[in-house]
Amino acid sequence: MTPDRTEPSPSPSPLPLPLPSPRQLAVPALSLVVLVGASGSGKSTFARTHFRATEVISSDFCRGLVADDENDQSATPEAFELLRYIAGKRLAAGRLTVIDATNVQPDARRPLVTLAREHDVLPVAIVLDVPEGVCAARNASRADRDFGPHVVRRQRDQLRRGLRGLSREGFRTVHLLRGEGEIADVGITRTPLFNDLRHETGPFDVIGDIHGCRAELEALLDRLGYTLGRDEAGRAVGAAHRDGRRVIFVGDLVDRGPDTPGVLRLVMGMVAAGAAFCVPGNHENKLLRALRGRDVRIGHGLAESLAQLATEPAPFRAQVERFLDGLISHYVLDGGGLVVAHAGLPERYHGRASGRVRELCLYGETTGESDEYGLPVRHPWAQEYRGKATVLYGHTPVPTPEWVNNTLCVDTGCVFGGSLSALRYPERELVAVPAAEVYWAPARPFPANPEAADAAEWPAAGSVAVGRRDPEVLDLTDVLGTRVVETRHQKRISVREGNAAAALEVMSRFAIDPRWLLHLPPTMSPVATSTVADLLEHPDQAFEAYRDAGVAAVVCEEKHMGSRAVALVCRSLDAARGRFGAPDDRAGAVWTRTGRPFFPGELTAELVDRLRAAAEAAGLFDELDTSWLLLDAELLPWSAKAGQLLREQYAAVGAAARASLPVAVDLLEQAARGGREVGDLLIRTRSRAANAAAFGAAYRRYQWPTDGLRGVRIAPFQVLASEGAAHHGRPHAWHLDLADRLVAADPDLVAPTRRIFVDTTEPESVAAATAWWTELTAAGGEGMVVKPAANLTVGRRGIVQPGLKVRGREYLRIIYGPDYTEPANLERLRERGLGHKRSLAQREYALGLEALDRLALGEPLWRVHECVFAVLALESEPVDPRL
């Protein structure tokens, strides 16, 4: 949920036109506006005039909701409970809210101030002070307000008594309007919050904690392409980028290091010139208090700053004080896509303003515990972060910046001898300069040379180790319940709660580690039902379907007689560890359509290694500039996975048929010889006996003995993704060519995928492909899959089916039963409905692609897992399993 800070979308209730008024009341764009005024003072009219109807919550309205009577005073407690509830929902969503109630008593206002604080928005009071007579006259004109003038008098007394205390009650802005004239004569101006820089779209260079390391800062700015401006004394006082890039400093400019004044001079110059933004760190906060003569404990390098500043002229110190005082806790930039805060910031505080938010921005959230070095243990907010905005921060030095759920700490401990880092935004490139020396000994050992810094050497501090690379943690709320997944190719896809529940069980009881499980293949629809005499499926319908969808070039790939498999193959164990965490300490994984491993660990490792060697020999890693490959494949034989099903289901059916049908045929023949009229029954029974034999022949092709990997084949037909790239935009010819190279590298293991390219608008081409299919299936083949040759194809009505399977007549016996070919049965089976299956195939495909796109973009694990989980959940939707 991204709070929509000031501009509700897409079709909000209309904002009243601003009146050309001489006096404008400033109201923060995100605030809780509390109207204060006696009954009849014109609050509702005022609210209507200046705010959207949906922004105003009136106590009368809420009274009506809970008691069917807007004036039923006995319902007041419930009405206010409801009012605060609604207001809370709006504020949580980042929407300005106006409370239309008398609010004349401090006791009535207090819960509203509390509510505003809970949501870290600014409370604003607008007081309408109207003479008693006017109020009374208005009330008298309304039939539903039958209370006497004493009520208004009392309210007005309470209001006046409370006026002086409003700001003490917590209202940051108080507007007092006296009399009808003043009230009628004002307008409302919504002022953006100071932290709202959404109109600033960058590009930016976000620089981590500097701590007085001026030389490194100058070097870094130079590396980033900035030209330093210097004063007469040669001191850097500004920097500008040739392309107009700007810097954002994450704070902690000061303390500990050798030249805090120099850093401040440069940063202040850049900020003043509009070449940089700066948020404060905890060190700025403390320095400011020290400069103002407050009683602060001098430590953590503050003494150095004060000593260095003491040698500066007083005007400079005053300038520093003003600068520090003016720093805004955090910024929301780039349309809400980027948030910068010194210690990071959970999503619900983005764009909010309160003392609490400022504290969080400066110091971060701690658990209240300390680690073995006496440093506070930090709450792992980044692990829990699920927001869309990229959050960049500093505060806790890390050896190497690591993305955690779209957040990045750019403090690489320069003052401790690490380096000074910047992140280029939106490019997401890191640029760093090493520290010239160790300026300050850290409380906790800090690896001096970031190149040599191995995450494993970084000391773990308590259960939530700062800086240690924690495996990306998935939360139940990432997957459970009714969900809507936003995909780029097919908009929003919903998952029902019951389906998610089923998927959760399979995911947690049977699937491999989610860090491996980066993709699940979608289900595939069969072609429309054939009208050819004894067939249920025929290639004609596939070519027709694609031609009608505007697709001329298609590829027919043989349908392997195995199980769909996804293989993640890393170039080395190190690569697997670095990129995916190598959950089971192997260099990859191979999994089924529901995320189960095909083989036990050792055998999987062997299979992955063979694939790795083949990919290495074929040069795929280098060519795709990647340390891993995600392959879409078919694993053969089917019996390797479904051996039990083959034996207990298919072979058993065959055995039962073999045991009973020939006996029945014998008996019927005997009866026929005895002169009984068994005619049709005997013919039918003979035919069924033949069907059963054909059924046996059909399933037998799906099994052969395997021993370890011996006998196992894998037929890759698509490279789903590699580092930084998803490959569904590449034509199938490209994919199949890579697959062929894998076959060439290890022909014993890797099986080729036979195919034929077809122009659906050329009858000859279509006929050739049909003949190919006929030959393939006559020889016992399962059939073929027809796909748009270009791969992902989007037509006028969304994604074109990524593939249509055309299954062979004999293969379908094991799907539809031995006797499905009997004309009477076939006739009825033709009535199959494909709509749901097609829609499911499309949705699962879109989700699968989304997982790959997110993976390629380096998005956090939960974002990838969300899609993978959704595919599994959709697979549990009820659909005819024979399709």
Next chain:
Amino acid sequence: MLLTIATTHPPARDLGFLLHKHPDRVHSFTEPMGTAHVFYPETTGDRCTVALLLEVDPVRLVRGRAGPAGEGFALTQYVNDRPYAASSMLAMALKDVFRTAMTGRCDARPELAATAIPLEIHVPAVASRAGSDLPRRLFEPLGWQVAVATGPLDPDVPEWGESPYLDVRLRGTVRLAEALNHLYVLLPVLDDAKHYRVGGDEVDKLLRAGADWLPSHPESELIARRYLSHRRELTRSALARLAEVDDTEPEQLDDALAGAVDLDPPDRPLSLAEQRRGAVLAVLRSHAARRVGDLGCGEGLLARDLLAEGTIEHVVAADASARALRIAGSRLGVERMSDSQRARLTLIQSSLTYRDERLTGLDAAVLMEVVEHVDPSRLGALEATVFGYAAPALVLVTTPNVEHNVRFATLPAGAMRHRDHRFEWSRAQLRAWAGRVAAEHGYTVRHLPIGPDDPEVGPPTQLAVFSRAVAA
């Protein structure tokens, strides 16, 4: 599916009178799932054979089903042995077709109907899921000589072994009506069908058909139990559909509840499961835990005991299986609970693969017979969510002690106690795991036996009690 009945009682053709079916004609009857045909392959003077052939319509078998039409059934509903193997469907057809004969009424040959005559019955395909000696156990006490034969599962794939279908021949001197009743009741028992549902009233009918002989039958309990236990419908739950996506059998996935080998000797006063719950409660009492999580609560047996403890203020019962939770909910009577009782229980679907905030803030978490259902490669995730994230003051882990398995007579050597067990640990293995986990997450651990602590192989179940070390 097929059966034949032959007699040599002269004149053999009189079998037609007994059955009320003329030997020279082919009789066809419409049945719910197809057509039943009665014909006589053989009517010589000294021998007469009648055949009942039920021609199942496979499409109707699927579409004609009562129940969630349109929901779609498991793939096994489309490709199965029902058209071939003798089952309750054949029994139903038998009853429809030979209704009068089964009552023993025969106006044309009343004495013959009342006479035990030599009969030979042949059922060429009977499922043997229940074991190949079952035909003998069922029919011999009723006076039949039983011959059972079997063939290969697939003659072309010899390594697959024997067919699960039996060719059963019965020979005996029995009244025909009785013989028909025997078949009517016992064919479905033999078949042990998973697919064909028997309605409640049918069960009554079947048992009535066996009223004369069933009570004294040595296997009467098994016969009755079969009927009652196999009324469970195999509808396609969302979970079953996922099994099928991966070409596995739905039962293989939906085993969160059943499937444990029955290991308790009948003479033991407390079952092992009860002892486990007892030991767990004892530890919880000794630690005065108030908020207790039952992680992997299954059907809620432990949760029920926890709720009965007055000192426990709140129980969080969690399981990954939505079905287990439904059963737990109804067992615990969640719907009938008062508000104050209801407020003590949180029953939630959760998973140890995912961090779950609802599992935080517990005094104690119990993982009773849970870890052994987790793949060794996924144990790390369990450790992180339970010990690292939820981090209750107390964690109780019970798990089988594999050393003790040799003491279970019914457990084949080397077999695990439950088909979903991913491993079973020895005492040393549990200690090693527990020691490492405790060290990594700041707990201390102690070990307790559950059940009789055998001097040689230890107790049947082992309990590890983790206590979070108090920060200095």
